[in-house]
Amino acid sequence: MIIFKKKFRLIIFSMLGLTILFLIYKAIVPFGEITYNIKPCEKSFFISVLKPADRINGECSNIITGDPVYFNLNTPRTFDSGEVSITYKTNQNLNIPIIELGVLADAQKNYKLKPLENKIISTLNEPISGWDSMLENGITLWQRGKFYESIGQFLDNLNDIPRDKILTYYYDLPAVNVIPNYGNYLASSKTFPSDSIPALRGSYQFYTYLENEDLDFIFKFVEINKNNDDKGKIEVYYKNNLVKQRDVLTGGSIELTMENRPTGFYKIAVSASDNIITENIKSPARIISFINKINLAKTLEPELIDITTDSREIFARTIHPNSLQKILIGDEILKITETYKQFSALTNAPISNIKLAKDGVEIAGDGLFSFTSEAFYNPDYRKMDKNTDINTDEIDYIITTYDKGQSTDNWQTRTITFDLKNSFRYENAYGFLISIPGLLADDDVDDFIEIGEIEIKLKGRSIIAKIKEVLNF
Amino acid sequence: MLYIITRELFYVLLSALLIFIAMELLKPNIVQAYINLNLVLILWLLSGMVLLVTKSRH
Numbered sequence: 131m132i133i134f135k136k137k138f139r140l141i142i143f144s145m146l147g148l149t150i151l152f153l154i155y156k157a158i159v160p161f162g163e164i165t166y167n168i169k170p171c172e173k174s175f176f177i178s179v180l181k182p183a184d185r186i187n188g189e190c191s192n193i194i195t196g197d198p199v200y201f202n203l204n205t206p207r208t209f210d211s212g213e214v215s216i217t218y219k220t221n222q223n224l225n226i227p228i229i230e231l232g233v234l235a236d237a238q239k240n241y242k243l244k245p246l247e248n249k250i251i252s253t254l255n256e257p258i259s260g261w262d263s264m265l266e267n268g269i270t271l272w273q274r275g276k277f278y279e280s281i282g283q284f285l286d287n288l289n290d291i292p293r294d295k296i297l298t299y300y301y302d303l304p305a306v307n308v309i310p311n312y313g314n315y316l317a318s319s320k321t322f323p324s325d326s327i328p329a330l331r332g333s334y335q336f337y338t339y340l341e342n343e344d345l346d347f348i349f350k351f352v353e354i355n356k357n358n359d360d361k362g363k364i365e366v367y368y369k370n371n372l373v374k375q376r377d378v379l380t381g382g383s384i385e386l387t388m389e390n391r392p393t394g395f396y397k398i399a400v401s402a403s404d405n406i407i408t409e410n411i412k413s414p415a416r417i418i419s420f421i422n423k424i425n426l427a428k429t430l431e432p433e434l435i436d437i438t439t440d441s442r443e444i445f446a447r448t449i450h451p452n453s454l455q456k457i458l459i460g461d462e463i464l465k466i467t468e469t470y471k472q473f474s475a476l477t478n479a480p481i482s483n484i485k486l487a488k489d490g491v492e493i494a495g496d497g498l499f500s501f502t503s504e505a506f507y508n509p510d511y512r513k514m515d516k517n518t519d520i521n522t523d524e525i526d527y528i529i530t531t532y533d534k535g536q537s538t539d540n541w542q543t544r545t546i547t548f549d550l551k552n553s554f555r556y557e558n559a560y561g562f563l564i565s566i567p568g569l570l571a572d573d574d575v576d577d578f579i580e581i582g583e584i585e586i587k588l589k590g591r592s593i594i595a596k597i598k599e600v601l602n603f
Numbered sequence: 604m605l606y607i608i609t610r611e612l613f614y615v616l617l618s619a620l621l622i623f624i625a626m627e628l629l630k631p632n633i634v635q636a637y638i639n640l641n642l643v644l645i646l647w648l649l650s651g652m653v654l655l656v657t658k659s660r661h
Contacts, residue, residue, distance in 0.1 A: 135607050142615045149638075150622060157633045175636040206633060558632070 157206040162592040166203065167585035177584055178202040180564075185571045192581040194564065196571025201584070202559040209590035210551045214562065216246065217582035219540040224577040226568045228516045233548045234561030241563045242553070244546045245300050245532045250518055252534055269301060272528040284527070291527065294480070299514040299530035306509040307369075307394040309417075312341050326501045327411045327418070328435055328489055329427035332404040333362075337395050337498070337509060339417040345388035345396060350410040353380045362402030368394060378402050395509045397421070417507045419498040428453065428490035437484040438506045439477075441495025442517045444484065447472045453490035459483075466491065476517060481506070516567045541582055550588070606657040613654050616647035 156164075166176040170190035178201050180186050185196030203212070214231060227249040232241030254261040254272050262276040271281045278284040288296075288303065296303070338345070345366065353360060362378030364386060374388055378400065386398070395417075400408065407427045411418075426435065428450050444459055449469055457464045460482045464475040483503075484493065493499065496515050500506035514528065553560060566579060591599070620643050623634045634640060 131604075131607070135611070138608065139611050139615075142611060143618070146615055146619050146622075149619070150626075153626065153633055153637060156637065157630060175632070204632070204636075206630070206636070 158593060159207060159588075159590065160593040162209075162590045162595070163588065165585060165587045167583060169583050170581070176204050177586065178204070178559075180581065187578065188580070194566065194579045194581065195569070195577075197566040197569040199564050201562050201564075203562065203586055204559045205555075205588065206558070207590065208550070208555060209588040210549070211547055211589050212550050212560070213545055213547045213587040213589075215543055215545040215583075215585040215587075216564075217541055217543045217584075218579050219542065219582065220579050221577060223575055224569070224579065226516060226566050226577070227518075228514075228567060229579070230565040230567075231544075231546050232563040232565060233550070234554045234556070234563070235552075236554050237556075241561075241565075242548070243563075243565060244548070245530075246544050246546065246564070247542070248299065248514070248530075248532050250514060250520065251299065251528065251530065251532055254520075254528070255534065268531055268533070270530050270532070272530075274526045281529070284529075293511060295524065295526040296511050297514045297518065297520070297523075297525050297528045298511050299528060299532055301529050301531050303511045303529065305395060305511070309339060309341070309507065312339075326505075328433075328501070329410070329429050330408045331425040331427040332406065333399075333401050334408075334424060335397060335399040335421040337397055337417065337419045337421065337507070338413070338415045339395050339507065339509075340391050340415075341393045343414070345386065345391055345415075346413055347386040347398070347415070348410075348412040349378075349384045349386065349400070349408055350382070351378055351380045351384065351402070352407050352409050354405050354407060360403045360405045362400065362406055365399045365401070367397040367399065368392070378406060380406060416505065417500075418505045419500045419507055421498055422496065423492065423494040424499050425492040426486070426489040432487070432489040435484075435486040435489060435501070437486070437493065437499050437501060438481060438503045439484060439495055439497055439499045440481050440506075440508055441477065441497035441499070442515065443474055443476050443495060444482070445472050445474045445494040446491055447494075448491045450490040453488045455486065455488045455491075457491075458485040550590075606654070606660075609650055609654045609657050613647065613650040616643060616650055619643055620647055 166174065168174040168177040170188070170192040179191050180194065180199045180201050182199070183191075185194060185199050187193040187195050212233075216231065228245070229247040230243045231246045232243035234240075235242045251272070253259060254263065260274060262273045264271050264281060266281045269281055271278070271284055273284075278287070285303075293306070349364065351362075360380075364376045364378060364384070365372055366374040366386070366388065368391070373396075374386070376384060376386060378384070402408075404425075424437070444464070446457055446464060446466055447470070448454065448466055451469055454466050454469070457466065459475050460477055460479055462475055462477075464473055466473050481503075496513065498506065498508045514530075518525075520528070550560060564579075569577060569579075620640070623638065623640055623643060626633050627635065627640070
């Protein structure tokens with residue numbers, strides 16, 4: 131009996147020891163690689179369910195009816211990269227050409243998006259499409275007819291191709307750095323009026339252009355709530371490199387000057403909370419084009435606001451009841467009838483004019499905005515989005531890093547690799563987003579995406595590499 | 604025999620519970636991701652009750 135007792139004790143305590151070793155192995159991932167996955171109706175500690183609930187349907191909460199949806203990946207340690215494979219199918223009513231997957235990039239809830247599916251590009255693959263493609267080093271160039279023999283040849287001759295014939299999709303072509311015949315442009319355009327930029331709220335970014343002139347801006351910032359200790363900064367970028375930075379100080383003017391700067395486009399980014407208003411921006415610069423978004427601050431005596439944009443879809447939202455209004459976009463009227471709700475309108479022109487009678491509205495779009503037509507210039511190449519029509523827009527070239535994945539019947543599996551080393555990890559979890567622009571949960575259309583499986587393969591440093599790093603080998 | 608088995612199970616479940624709680628305090632979710640601690644607690648309590656019953660008969 132004593133021998134039996136000892137043997138039994140040895141066995142069950144050994145099992146406990148093995149269980150503990152197993153848990154420690156799973157936590158530290160000594161070889162640096164581990165895979166987590168989840169299927170419908172399964173419960174996983176590591177991959178959370180899709181949310182928010184009002185955009186998810188189905189018994190297993192795997193049917194996406196609204197955009198966007200989120201899920202988290204809980205991990206016991208950090209990793210360098212993650213291969214996310216999503217198996218999904220769309221129903222026949224889904225008329226959304228673009229689906230994207232993103233990872234949470236920073237604490238400001240910005241996501242780094244990558245393409246999951248692009249039906250616009252997928253249709254180019256069809257034999258009757260008339261498009262030719264070539265793939266080199268993960269980059270695909272689509273041409274309407276084969277003019278260039280290689281992507282390198284296309285890039286060498288980029289300046290000879292009209293910019294409005296080229297579309298990019300998750301590939302950055304070198305932005306225009308010089309405005310051709312800028313002298314003639316100066317002669318024909320009016321000097322930028324210093325009071326034509328209305329008061330702006332919070333953060334914004336804009337392009338400006340310098341040619342044989344200094345960078346010279348004066349900003350005046352005020353705080354709405356003086357009890358908050360808000361901080362902000364102004365950053366100047368030239369060719370994606372930070373060349374100057376200043377802190378935002380409220381109560382007084384801040385001068386931003388840089389002399390003897392090389393010719394080209396500069397991006398000025400103001401980072402500030404919504405408690406900070408830019409009351410005034412003064413500059414002798416001719417080009418001031420705001421990037422993607424402008425938040426018009428609410429003032430006591432609003433004036434008529436005129437905006438020029440090349441955005442194809444314009445979004446408008448207000449939090450002020452007395453900023454509800456009708457906005458004129460080209461010849462169309464966009465009615466903002468509710469606060470805290472986003473309204474949108476498509477434009478049919480490459481350049482549109484927006485007129486607002488009241489401020490206190492946030493205007494956003496996929497292009498640039500300026501407050502006079504002379505101040506408008508977009509140095510970037512056009513990007514493909516869900517509203518792109520390559521035939522109507524007369525596009526002849528598309529350059530992209532998008533790769534069409536594998537399909538089995540209606541189910542498709544796409545794999546995207548993310549850099550997790552530079553991603554934001556909050557409470558031991560990486561955040562992911564599935565973006566289906568245009569998919570609305572509260573419309574009457576029965577369109578959805580059904581998720582079959584999410585699998586994530588993580589790679590990071592092994593324990594040996596970590597020890598070597600600590601011991602400086 | 605039942606008493607001996609139950610007593611050993613009681614001790615191993617008690618050890619498991621204490622070790623798992625300590626591991627959870629050091630590194631949250633290291634155990635919970637795979638093992639439900641509530642289940643371990645319930646099994647330990649059940650083994651304790653069975654132990655008391657079998658002990659009185661033993």
